[in-house]
Amino acid sequence: MLGKTTEYAIRALVYIHIQNMEGERPGFKEIAKMIDSPEQFTGKVLQNLTRANIVSSMKGRGGGFFFNEPTNPITLFKVIEAIEGKEYFLKCGFGLKRCDTDNPCPLHDDYAPVRDSFFKMVNEKTIQSLANKINKHEATLNRL
């Protein structure tokens, strides 16, 4: 469903949030190690998320990644939008360039609930809620 880049992004943000709660600001090398992602590429992805104002960073000694307002929840939708693009949830599931209620593809009506349930899910779930699940040991971030 989601690209690897988006998966890294979500896992990285969850880890950052968990560490922030402990008063830490992890760097991308630590993050990559903990979420089992390629180190340099994770740096790139975090750079993009920083530019998209989803997370903040501090250069220099003692720097790292952190959330400016940890209480302001970030939906997965926001992350997906930033990485995959705004059209992600709008494209026709059948590949037609023009597809709407007036001129529907043969999957139009049946694809809609699938896309909508996915859309609903990524709007309900936030980086914070996933982090909480992990803190409560109800879920895990990596494969170790």
Added chain:
Amino acid sequence: MLGKTTEYAIRALVYIHIQNMEGERPGFKEIAKMIDSPEQFTGKVLQNLTRANIVSSMKGRGGGFFFNEPTNPITLFKVIEAIEGKEYFLKCGFGLKRCDTDNPCPLHDDYAPVRDSFFKMVNEKTIQSLANKINKHEATLNRL
């Protein structure tokens, strides 16, 4: 959701079925034109579908693509499996290598219904049922 290749495959098969009902065996050039897909690449995709025994072909004059048993319905799942691979509906939505009920990712429970509704849909829909919708003018195959 689905790759372009899979989209071309489904559209091509639907068009072939519609033409077969008219007693025709379309070639890949005609198919590509009608479903608005790249001509040569569509030939490639149909070659693969032929090898996967999803559709049949005849070389030579008067040849083209056709279904051996048009009454035997082909689910979209079968096409997706052939093009995207068997793992398509099995991968963790969070990107974890190991993710199961014992060791779930934080999206495990919420992703399952999304994936399942998609899975259900592609198992219910068949090339034939989509073709029927088009024949009844309830849907369209291309963007013209």
Added chain:
DNA sequence: ATATAAAAAGACCTGCATGTCTTTTTATAA
């Protein structure tokens, strides 16, 4: 002030999905 730890930046690489071009093979109509 200086050394250092960190992110930012950008050049580069790789593999695969996607797509094109040309040649070969084959069935059949004439």
Added chain:
DNA sequence: TTATAAAAAGACATGCAGGTCTTTTTATAT
């Protein structure tokens, strides 16, 4: 039996997601 229309086959091209490497910039501890 020959010409032809068609798919098969395979070499080649392109673009982008995913990934690596090196250099630059910056904050801060010392």
